[in-house]
Amino acid sequence: MAATNTEVWQSASVLAVADVAADIVRIELAPSMPKKADPGSHIDLMVTIDGEQQKRSYSVVESSEDGTRLVISVFKAPASRGGSVFMHTLKAGDSLRITQPLQNFPLRVGAERYVLLAGGIGITAIMNMASVLRNVKADYTLVYAGRNRTAMAYLDQLRELHGERLVVHVDEEDGILDVAGLVAGLDLATELYMCGPIRLMDAVRRAWTERELEAPNLRYETFGNSGWYDPEEFLVRIPRLGVEAKVGQGRSMLEALEDAGVDMMFDCRKGECGLCEVRILDLAGTIDHRDVFYSERQQRSAAKMCCCVSRAVTTETGARADADPSRGPAVVTIDVS
Amino acid sequence: MTAVQTRSTTTNKTLGHPLNAWYVAGWDHEVTRKPLARKIANRPLALYRTEDGKAVALADACWHRLAPLSMGKVVGRDEIQCPYHGIRYNSAGRCTSMPAQETINPSAVVPSFPVVERHRFVWVWLGDPAKADPDLVPDMHQMDHPEWAGDGETIYAPCNYQLVLDNLMDLTHEEFVHSSSIGQDELSESDFVVSHDGNTVTVTRWMLNIDAPPFWLKNMRDKFPGFEGKVDRWQIIHFEAPSTIRIDVGVAKAGTGAPEGDRSQGVNGYVMNTISPETDKTCHYFWAFMRNYCLDSQLITTQLRNGVHGVFGEDEAMLKAQQEAIDANPDYEFYSLNIDAGGMWVRRLIERMLVAEGRLAAAL
Ligand code: FES
Ligand code: FES
Ligand SMILES: [Fe+2]
Numbered sequence: 001m002a003a004t005n006t007e008v009w010q011s012a013s014v015l016a017v018a019d020v021a022a023d024i025v026r027i028e029l030a031p032s033m034p035k036k037a038d039p040g041s042h043i044d045l046m047v048t049i050d051g052e053q054q055k056r057s058y059s060v061v062e063s064s065e066d067g068t069r070l071v072i073s074v075f076k077a078p079a080s081r082g083g084s085v086f087m088h089t090l091k092a093g094d095s096l097r098i099t100q101p102l103q104n105f106p107l108r109v110g111a112e113r114y115v116l117l118a119g120g121i122g123i124t125a126i127m128n129m130a131s132v133l134r135n136v137k138a139d140y141t142l143v144y145a146g147r148n149r150t151a152m153a154y155l156d157q158l159r160e161l162h163g164e165r166l167v168v169h170v171d172e173e174d175g176i177l178d179v180a181g182l183v184a185g186l187d188l189a190t191e192l193y194m195c196g197p198i199r200l201m202d203a204v205r206r207a208w209t210e211r212e213l214e215a216p217n218l219r220y221e222t223f224g225n226s227g228w229y230d231p232e233e234f235l236v237r238i239p240r241l242g243v244e245a246k247v248g249q250g251r252s253m254l255e256a257l258e259d260a261g262v263d264m265m266f267d268c269r270k271g272e273c274g275l276c277e278v279r280i281l282d283l284a285g286t287i288d289h290r291d292v293f294y295s296e297r298q299q300r301s302a303a304k305m306c307c308c309v310s311r312a313v314t315t316e317t318g319a320r321a322d323a324d325p326s327r328g329p330a331v332v333t334i335d336v337s
Numbered sequence: 338m339t340a341v342q343t344r345s346t347t348t349n350k351t352l353g354h355p356l357n358a359w360y361v362a363g364w365d366h367e368v369t370r371k372p373l374a375r376k377i378a379n380r381p382l383a384l385y386r387t388e389d390g391k392a393v394a395l396a397d398a399c400w401h402r403l404a405p406l407s408m409g410k411v412v413g414r415d416e417i418q419c420p421y422h423g424i425r426y427n428s429a430g431r432c433t434s435m436p437a438q439e440t441i442n443p444s445a446v447v448p449s450f451p452v453v454e455r456h457r458f459v460w461v462w463l464g465d466p467a468k469a470d471p472d473l474v475p476d477m478h479q480m481d482h483p484e485w486a487g488d489g490e491t492i493y494a495p496c497n498y499q500l501v502l503d504n505l506m507d508l509t510h511e512e513f514v515h516s517s518s519i520g521q522d523e524l525s526e527s528d529f530v531v532s533h534d535g536n537t538v539t540v541t542r543w544m545l546n547i548d549a550p551p552f553w554l555k556n557m558r559d560k561f562p563g564f565e566g567k568v569d570r571w572q573i574i575h576f577e578a579p580s581t582i583r584i585d586v587g588v589a590k591a592g593t594g595a596p597e598g599d600r601s602q603g604v605n606g607y608v609m610n611t612i613s614p615e616t617d618k619t620c621h622y623f624w625a626f627m628r629n630y631c632l633d634s635q636l637i638t639t640q641l642r643n644g645v646h647g648v649f650g651e652d653e654a655m656l657k658a659q660q661e662a663i664d665a666n667p668d669y670e671f672y673s674l675n676i677d678a679g680g681m682w683v684r685r686l687i688e689r690m691l692v693a694e695g696r697l698a699a700a701l
C-alpha cells in the first residue's frame with residue numbers, strides 16, 4: 001500500500017495526557033495537517049533520547065472523523081530503549097514531530113467473521129478496528145489478554161462498547177491463554193487480527209498452520225520490539241572487516257553496526273523484508289529471532305538472522321531461565337553483504 | 338496584503354467527485370477471468386472474476402514494485418499473479434505467495450475495493466469501505482427487469498463527468514445538437530418542473546399535441562403500424578446522486594391520457610445513464626436504451642441501440658469541444674440560465690457530498 005505510506009512530517013501539539021493503566025499513558029494529539037487514521041494505522045514520531053532524535057511508531061487508538069484529534073497510548077517498557085520514557089514525560093501543550101497516519105495493518109471490511117486478539121499493550125493496534133467492526137455491525141469477537149487487570153488499559157471502556165463481544169483473559173487469574181483452543185474454534189471464513197507479545201503471536205501462527213487455516217486470513221502487525229528473551233547486551237564481530245561492536249540493551253544490532261561504520265543494507269527495520277540479513281559464522285549463546293521473515297525451520301538452523309530486530313542472548317540451552325548475562329555477554333560472529 | 342479572489346457566479350465549472358459512492362467499473366460481460374485495467378475516480382483498478390464468478394477489484398499496482406496486476410494472470414480459485422516477479426494475491430488483496438522465500442511478509446497487501454454486481458453492471462466503492470452499503474447502489478432496475486428490453490454501450494468521454502450530467506439534466510439542447518433525430522422546437526418552448534430531495538433531482542417536461550420527431554415516429558409505428566397524427570411527448574429526468582440519470586421518455590397518441598397516467602396508447606423508453614469519473618477531465622459514460630414494448634424483437638433492440646449511439650455521438654463531440662474550451666479559457670467563468678435549474682440542483686447535491694467528505698470547503 002505504498003500510496004498511503006508516504007511519510008508526511010508535521011508538528012502536533014499534545015492536547016491531553018492521562019494514565020489509563022499501570023505504566024500506560026494515553027496521549028491525545030492535534031496534528032497540524034489532519035488526516036483521518038483508518039483502523040490499523042500508526043504514526044511515526046520523533047522522541048528525544050539523550051539529546052538525540054529517534055523515530056518510534058505508535059498505533060492510533062482513536063481518530064476523530066476529520067483526523068484533527070488522534071490518540072495514542074504508550075507503555076513504559078521495563079526494557080525501554082528510552083523512547084517510552086521520553087513519551088511518559090509529555091504533558092499538555094508540548095509539541096512533537098509526527099507523520100500523518102501510516103498503514104501496514106489494514107482492516108478488511110466484509111469478512112464473514114472476525115476474531116481480534118490483543119495481548120497487553122497490543123490492544124492499541126486493535127481498539128480502533130474493534131470500534132469500526134462494531135459500527136459496521138460485523139460479527140466479531142475481541143479477545144483481550146493481559147498479565148493482570150491493573151496492567152490492562154481501557155478495560156472499562158471496551159466492556160461498555162463491546163459488551164458480550166469482549167472476552168477478557170487475565171493470566172494471573174485464568175492461567176495462560178489457551179491459544180490452540182481459541183484457534184480450534186475458527187473456520188475458513190474467519191479472519192484473525194492480532195497484536196501482542198511475540199510468544200502469543202508465535203503460538204497463534206503455529207496453531208493456525210496446524211489447523212490448516214488459510215495463511216492470508218491471519219493478520220498481524222509487528223513493530224519488532226518483543227522477543228522470546230529479555231534483551232541483553234551482546235557483542236557482534238565481523239572478522240572480514242575487523243569490526244567488533246557492543247549491542248546495548250536498548251539498541252538494535254543493525255544500529256550498532258551502523259554506528260560502527262559498517263555499510264548496512266535494510267528496508268523495513270522491523271523484521272519483515274529480510275534485506276538486513278546477515279550470515280552467522282559462530283555463536284556463543286543463542287539467537288533470539290524476532291523477525292517474521294524466516295520460517296521456523298530457517299530460524300532453528302540459525303545460519304542467518306535479521307539484524308534489525310533479532311538479538312543474541314546468553315542462554316545455552318535455549319531455555320529462558322538459563323539466560324544469565326552475568327556469565328559475560330553472548331557473542332555472535334557474522335559476515336555481511 | 339493578500340489578494341482576495343471573488344467570483345461573480347456561483348457555478349463551479351467542473352466538480353470533483355465524491356468517493357463514498359458506487360460507480361460502475363464495467364459492464365458485467367467486461368469483467369472476466371482475463372484481468373481488465375480500468376481507472377475509476379483517479380484510481381487504477383485491476384478487475385477480474387474468481388472461479389466462482391465473483392467480481393473483484395484490486396488496486397492495479399503490485400505491493401512490491403507497483404507493476405500493474407492487470408497485466409498478470411488469474412490463478413487458482415480467486416488469485417491474481419503479478420506479471421513481474423510473481424507475487425500472488427487473493428481476492429481480498431492479501432499476498433498468498435512470495436517468490437524465493439518460505440514466509441509471507443505480513444504487510445504485503447494491495448487494496449481490495451468493495452464490489453457489487455447489479456443491473457448488468459459491476460459497481461465499485463472507492464471511499465471509506467465501512468460505508469459501502471450495497472443498498473446505496475443506484476436504482477437502474479429497468480436494465481434487467483422482465484418488463485424491459487434493450488441494450489447499450491460505453492462512451493469514453495474526454496470531459497469532466499459533471500459536463501455529462503449537465504447535458505442530460507437539460508434536454509433543450511436536443512433542439513440544437515440533435516435536430517435530425519429527436520430535436521424539435523417545442524422542447525425549448527415548453528415549460529418544465531424541477532423537484533429535488535436529499536439525493537435525487539427530477540425534471541419533468543410535457544409537450545402536448547405535437548408532431549412526433551423522426552425517432553419517435555418510427556417507435557410509434559413499431560408498436561402501432563401505420564401510425565399517423567399528433568402525439569403527447571414526455572421527458573422525465575430522474576437523477577440519483579452522484580452520477581446516475583434515468584430519463585423516462587416517450588410519446589402517446591395525443592389526448593389519450595398519457596399525462597394523467599395512461600400510457601397504453603404510446604411507446605415508452607428509459608434512457609439509462611451512469612457516469613464514472615475516470616480522471617478530472619475524462620469519464621466512462623455507460624448508457625442503455627430500455628423499452629417496454631415489442632420485448633422480443635432483437636431487431637428493435639439493435640436499431641434503438643444504434644440510433645441512440647448516433648445521437649450520443651453528437652453529444653460526445655460537443656462535450657469534448659466544451660472541455661477543450663474550458664481548458665483554453667481558464668480565466669472565464671460559467672454563467673447560468675433558467676434552463677439549468679435541474680443541473681444546478683445536481684451540482685448542489687454533489688457539492689454537499691464533497692463537503693461531507695471534507696473535500697470541498699463549505700459554501701459561504
Ligand atoms: S530491514 Fe527488513 S527485516 Fe530487517
Ligand atoms: S512488482 Fe509485482 S512481484 Fe515484483
Ligand atoms: Fe444529447
